[in-house]
Amino acid sequence: MSRRRTSSLGLALWAWISLFWVAAPRPLLAENRATIRGNYYREKSTRVMQPLAQITVDAPDERLTLGATYLLDAISSASIASGTQAATGGDNVFTELRHEFVGTAQSKLGEWTLGGFFRYSTETDYLSRAGGVSLARDLLRKNINVALAYSFGGDRFYRIVNNTGAREPWCGGDVDVNFCRTGGYGRNNNFLQIHNTLASYSHTLHETMLATFSIGYAHLRGPQDNPYREGFLGGIEETHPHVRNRVVLTPGVRWMVWRERITFEPFYSLYLDDWGQRAHTPELRVHVRPVRFLRLRARYQYYKQTAAFFFRADGQYVDGDSRCSRDAPINCATADVKAMPWEAHTPGVQLTWEFDGVAARNPRLRWLEGGFVEVTYNHMIQDNRFGNARIGSLAFSLAY
Amino acid sequence: MHRRRAAAIGVVIMLGAASCVLVEPHQRKYLSMPEMNPATDSLEDVFHAHIEAARRASTNGHGGGGGGCGCG
Numbered sequence: 001m002s003r004r005r006t007s008s009l010g011l012a013l014w015a016w017i018s019l020f021w022v023a024a025p026r027p028l029l030a031e032n033r034a035t036i037r038g039n040y041y042r043e044k045s046t047r048v049m050q051p052l053a054q055i056t057v058d059a060p061d062e063r064l065t066l067g068a069t070y071l072l073d074a075i076s077s078a079s080i081a082s083g084t085q086a087a088t089g090g091d092n093v094f095t096e097l098r099h100e101f102v103g104t105a106q107s108k109l110g111e112w113t114l115g116g117f118f119r120y121s122t123e124t125d126y127l128s129r130a131g132g133v134s135l136a137r138d139l140l141r142k143n144i145n146v147a148l149a150y151s152f153g154g155d156r157f158y159r160i161v162n163n164t165g166a167r168e169p170w171c172g173g174d175v176d177v178n179f180c181r182t183g184g185y186g187r188n189n190n191f192l193q194i195h196n197t198l199a200s201y202s203h204t205l206h207e208t209m210l211a212t213f214s215i216g217y218a219h220l221r222g223p224q225d226n227p228y229r230e231g232f233l234g235g236i237e238e239t240h241p242h243v244r245n246r247v248v249l250t251p252g253v254r255w256m257v258w259r260e261r262i263t264f265e266p267f268y269s270l271y272l273d274d275w276g277q278r279a280h281t282p283e284l285r286v287h288v289r290p291v292r293f294l295r296l297r298a299r300y301q302y303y304k305q306t307a308a309f310f311f312r313a314d315g316q317y318v319d320g321d322s323r324c325s326r327d328a329p330i331n332c333a334t335a336d337v338k339a340m341p342w343e344a345h346t347p348g349v350q351l352t353w354e355f356d357g358v359a360a361r362n363p364r365l366r367w368l369e370g371g372f373v374e375v376t377y378n379h380m381i382q383d384n385r386f387g388n389a390r391i392g393s394l395a396f397s398l399a400y
Numbered sequence: 401m402h403r404r405r406a407a408a409i410g411v412v413i414m415l416g417a418a419s420c421v422l423v424e425p426h427q428r429k430y431l432s433m434p435e436m437n438p439a440t441d442s443l444e445d446v447f448h449a450h451i452e453a454a455r456r457a458s459t460n461g462h463g464g465g466g467g468g469c470g471c472g
Contacts, residue, residue, distance in 0.1 A: 039447045054443065143422055202438070207427040210436060216459065248459050254438075256430050263435040271458035279458035287435035295435060305457045338457050352434075376444065386455065393447065 031370065032057045035397040043389040049074045062108040073098035073123070098123035111138040117151075125158040125167055125227075132196070143204045153194035156182060159227035172223035173239030174324050174331060185222075187242070192222030208256040212267075218246040225336070232335030236317055239324045239333045240310070246273040263287040274326075275339070276309035293357040297350040299378070308339035337384045348378030348391075370399030 032055075039050035052071040059066055076095040100121040107114045115134040122128070132151025139146065158167040169190035171180035185191040200214035225240040232238075252267025264286055271279035283301040290296060307313075310324065310332035317333035324332035334340075352375075355368035373396050380389040423431070434440040452459060 035443065037443055041451060050447065052443070141422060141424070142428075204423045204431060206421060207423045208430045208436075210431060210438075212438060218459065246459060254436050256433070256436055258430055263433075265435075269458065273457070275457075277457040279456070281458060297435075303456070303458070308457070338455065354434075391448075391451065393444065395443065 032400050033370075033397060034400065035395060037393060037395040040392040041389060044387040045078045046386075047076045056104075065106045065108075067102075067104035067106075069100075069102040069104075071100045073100070096124055098126075111142075112136070113147075115149075124165075125160050125170075126155065128153060128155040130154070130194070145202045147198075147200045149196075149198045151196045153192075153196070155192040155194065155222070157190045157192065157223050157227070158182075170223055170227040172242055173225050173237035173333065174322065175223075190223060192220060192224065195219045208258060210254045211252070212254075213251045214249070216248045216250075220244040220246070225334070229335040233315075233317060233333050236319045236333045238335055239331060240336070240339070241275065241324050241326070241332065244273055244275055246271070248272075261289040271305075277306055277339070279303065279305040293354040295350075295352040295354070297352070299346070299348040299350070301346040301348075302343070303346070304343040305341060307341040308334065310334060311339045311341075337386060340384065342382060342384040344380055344382035346378050346380045348376065350374065350376040367400070368398070372397055
C-alpha cells in the first residue's frame with residue numbers, strides 16, 4: 001500500500017515537472033529579485049518598526065518562481081488595551097515581537113498562472129497559519145486577465161495574565177474562561193477560522209489604460225474580540241459575535257498620459273459586512289516622472305466607516321451571560337475602534353529612483369540594472385481615539 | 401432619473417467599445433511600466449493591509465483577516 005502510494009506520488013511529481021518543461025512557450029526571461037524593506041508606523045500610543053526581507057527565484061524561469069519572506073514586527077505600546085497592564089503590571093511601554101514567514105510558489109504555463117502560499121505568524125499571545133491557492137488566465141492576447149484565489153487561515157488566541165508571561169486561551173468575551181479550550185475548533189475554542197476568496201478581473205482598454213475590478217468575500221468564525229479591553233468597559237470583557245461575513249468591491253483604473261509623463265490611478269473600495277458596517281474608500285494616486293528614472297507618486301485617500309450594530313455611543317454595556325449576536329446585542333460589548341464610526345484623510349508621497357540609468361552609463365554598475373530604492377511617507381489624519389498616524393517605509397530592491 | 405440612466409448606459413457603451421480594441425504585444429510599452437503594473441505595490445499593500453486589519457472595519461480589497469495586533 002505504502003509502495004503504491006509512493007509510486008503514485010512519484011508519477012504525479014514527474015507529470016508536474018514534465019508539464020513545466022513542455023507546456024510553457026520558450027524562450028522566457030528569468031529575473032531573481034531580493035528586496036529589503038523597513039516599515040514604520042507611529043501614533044499616540046503605539047509604534048511599529050517592521051524590517052522585512054524578501055527573495056524570489058525563477059527556477060529556471062517564470063515557469064516556476066519560488067519566494068520567501070521574513071518580517072519582524074516590533075510593536076511598542078503604552079496602551080492598556082494592548083495588554084500592557086497584563087504584561088507589565090502597569091500602564092508602561094510594552095514591546096512585543098511578531099515573526100512572520102511566508103513561502104510562495106508560482107508557475108506561469110502559457111496563458112495560465114498557478115500560485116500558492118503558506119504563511120506562519122507568531123507573537124506572545126497569538127499564532128496564525130494560513131495557506132492559499134490562486135489561478136489566473138490571460139485571454140484575448142493578454143488584453144484580459146481573470147483570477148481566482150482562495151485561502152484559509154487558522155489563528156489561535158491567548159491572553160497574557162498576571163504579568164508573569166503566563167497565558168491562557170481566549171475564546172471570546174462570552175465564553176467562560178474555565179470552559180475555553182485550545183487544540184481543536186468550535187464554540188468553546190480559541191481558534192479563529194478565516195476563509196478568504198477573491199475574484200479579480202483586469203482589462204486593457206487602451207495601450208495607456210488598464211481597468212481592474214475585484215470582489216472579495218471573507219467568512220470568519222471564532223473569537224474576534226480583544227482580551228485586554230476590560231479597562232475601557234468598566235470591567236466587562238469585550239464581546240463580539242463569533243461569525244462575520246465580509247464583502248469588498250474594488251474598481252479601479254490606471255491611465256498614463258505619456259507626453260506629460262503622468263499616470264492617474266483612481267480607485268474606490270466599498271466594504272460591507274453582516275455586523276452592519278459599511279466603509280467607503282476612494283483614493284487617487286498620481287505618478288509623475290520628472291526625469292526618466294525617477295518616479296514621484298502623490299496619494300490621497302479618504303476613509304469613512306459606520307458603526308457595528310452592537311456599538312453603543314453612550315458606552316453603557318451590561319455583562320451579558322450568553323451569546324452575542326444580532327438577535328441579542330445586549331450580550332455584546334465593545335471598546336474597539338474598528339466597530340465605531342469614524343473617518344480619515346491620508347495624503348502621502350513616494351519617491352522611487354530606478355537604477356537602470358546608472359547601470360547603463362557605468363559598466364561597473366551593471367549589476368544594479370532592474371534595481372531601485374523607494375521612500376514612502378503617508379500621514380493619516382483620523383478622528384478616533386488613536387489620533388493621527390505617521391506611516392513610512394524605505395525599500396531597496398535588486399534584480400540578480 | 402432618465403438622464404442618470406442614459407449616462408450609465410453611455411459609460412457602459414464607451415467601455416464596451418474600448419474593450420473591442422486589442423492591444424498587441426508591441427503596443428505594451430507603457431503598460432509594462434511600473435506605474436501601470438498593479439503588482440508594483442504588492443509589498444506596500446501587505447503593510448497597509450496589516451494596519452487596516454488592526455485599525456479599520458474595512459479590508460479594502462487586500463484580502464483581509466488575520467494578523468495579530470497591538471490594537472489599542
